[in-house]
Amino acid sequence: MKCALVRPDGITVHTERHPTNAARGPEAVVATILDVAEGLAGKARADGRTPVAAGIVVPGVVDEARGVAVWSANVGFRDVPVRDLVAARLGLPTALGHDVRAGGIAEARLGAGRGAGHVLFVAIGTGIAAAHVVDGTASIGAHGAAGEIGHILVRPGGPRCGCGRPGCLEAVASAAAVGRRYADLAGAPATAAEVAERAAAGEPLAAQVWEETVEALADGFATGQALFDVATIVVGGGLAQAGARLLDPLRAALRDRMTFHREPRLVAAALGDEAGCLGAALLALDAAGGVPDTMEME
Amino acid sequence: MKCALVRPDGITVHTERHPTNAARGPEAVVATILDVAEGLAGKARADGRTPVAAGIVVPGVVDEARGVAVWSANVGFRDVPVRDLVAARLGLPTALGHDVRAGGIAEARLGAGRGAGHVLFVAIGTGIAAAHVVDGTASIGAHGAAGEIGHILVRPGGPRCGCGRPGCLEAVASAAAVGRRYADLAGAPATAAEVAERAAAGEPLAAQVWEETVEALADGFATGQALFDVATIVVGGGLAQAGARLLDPLRAALRDRMTFHREPRLVAAALGDEAGCLGAALLALDAAGGVPDTMEME
Secondary structure (H helix, E strand, O other), X not given: OEEEEEOOOOOEEEXXXXXXXXXXXXXXXXXXXXXXXXXXXXXXXXXXXXXXXXXXXXXXXXXXXXXXXXXXXXXXEEEEOHHXXXXXXXXXXXXXXXXXXXXXXXXXXXXXXXXXOEEEEEEEOOOEEEEEEEOOEEOOOOOOOOOOHHHOEOOOOOOEOOOXXXXXXXXXXXXXXXXXXXXXXXXXXXOHHHHHHHHHOOOHHHHHHHHHXXXXXXXXXXXXXHHHOOOEEEEEOHHHHHOXXXXXXXXXXXXXXXXXXXXXXXXXXXXXXXXXXHHHHHHHHHHHOOOOOEEEEO | OEEEEEOOOOOEEXXXXXXXXXXXXXXXXXXHHHHHHHHHHHHHHHOOOOOOOEEEEEOOEEEOOOOEEEEEHHHOEEEEOHHHHHHHHHOXXXXXXXXXXXXXXXXXXXXXXXXXXXXXXXXXXXXXXXXXXXXXXXXXXXXXXXXXHHHOEOOOOOOEOOOOXXXXXXXXXXXXXXXXXXXXXXXXXXXXXXXXXHHHOOOHHHHHHHHHHHHHHHHHHHHHHHHHOOOEEEEEOHHHHHOHHHHHHHHHHHHHHOOOOOOOEEEEOOOHHHHHHHHHHHHHHHHHOOOOXXXXXX
16 A cells, blocks of 8 residues: 655655555455554644545545445455545545546646646556546546556457456556566566567567557557547556657557547656555545645555 | 527427538538528527527537537538637527537437436447537547547458548448448448348348447447446447347347446437437537527537
8 A cells, every 4th residue: 555645736745655465355454544544644643734635546446426446356345435434534535536547637637647638547557547537537437437448459359358358458468468478479487678678679579579569559549549539648557667668669659540530649657656646635635625735545 | 401490498499401512612511501500590580589599510520619620521621610600690609519429418418318427429320430428518539539439440450441540440330331341242232221131131141241240339339338437328320220130239249248347228329310400409508508599500
């Protein structure tokens, strides 16, 4: 769990990390969230600050209107009313959000998408997920499940995705998929970062895997642009750490696919792994109506 | 041009149709729009009504905020300030919108998506386009080009689309594509409606083409659902006239593709080819702040 005390101007004044230990079961994880949140509020007070709102973000399917974590596979949450539990413990206005949507809000308001108005934030790591952010607000969807760009079809009949379908973008172009594909071809394991590096050094198999990855991402991003028509696509997550090795060929491949559409700016995320935490702070501030001091955790 | 006088409660009290004659060039088409709009306002007054707002919707890329038809291929519009031209001629608040987005607004507010909150309206005719409507408002995008579901990749290396790319949904599953595919296989032309009918009658080639169409649409709709997470998908346009012959297998094929996502309701459009005209009326009413009498054209 990444936690922070954040001022309303977006300045982080304190950070903490705590192990989630998901194997303990969802009740224990919720208990830890409540304890850590209370501890953060106490730390703020001890430092002479007044905590005014709390923001929590989790992965999976999140019903932000009801404040319920509907389904978070990695921590085993099923219909957990996280918002009300935290609000009751702390006595503070509390917002519950989705980790990638919160990251997208932070990148759109404070990071690489600042000023763009219409932003698609795509986080490429073990999985791939996106947040469509317009004027600083992320689309949530009818059931809290909008933005699942990792599960759009890009390669019919392609590798089977964790979701059960073949050919999803995530099954072809996530950092995990890049490593798997290279291991399949080369017979030896490698991380996505190593594949990017070897491709840049001219290793043919790595270059092939990297090109396949870029082509699949360009197909997925082009689909996103056809549907969302954004001004800026912000790429975050572990794979984005490849920097220009990813963004330069991806920008060219995306440009090739633009016909009637306007080409979006394609940029790397600016806030790194703090984006989710900052986004939680922004959601908390929104919930509290923009008051002077907040505390957040992810 | 489909034109109507519409009351604020959505009741159409008068309709007119006029030939566009696009071959005359964009200036002549604009002149006709202005003349027809003036005529409709006069007709309303002659009937003892007070026209209070005008709504115009056009196909292509529309910048609704500036009221500019950025690019409408079939009428040759390029950056035409339609809204201000109509407003100046009529002296009425005027809204310019996009035909499919306006149809989507009408279906979401008054038609088959009523009460759903989050609606994806997909018009399948010569082309395929969509409108994502949340709480009665359609997403426009950063450049007026959101919702182009016809141009998402569903069949890599597939038939070339009018936009220039291979494998777009529109190139595989529009009414025009269905007719072309059948003609290629059977060596004789047929409309999409005829293909649907022959497929239902058990003709093998028609059944094959129809199944390919349904599978491609299901792939495209599943991608839309992954990104938008709507409650209801409303299917309109010429192909929707196949009714249950389209919707029943499409619903089953879409259900097959739902993994983590919630399955949307899949329903036929309720307003037929009046949807765009009614949507123009709703945009006009929105522009005028919901006042008592309007006139619209599409």
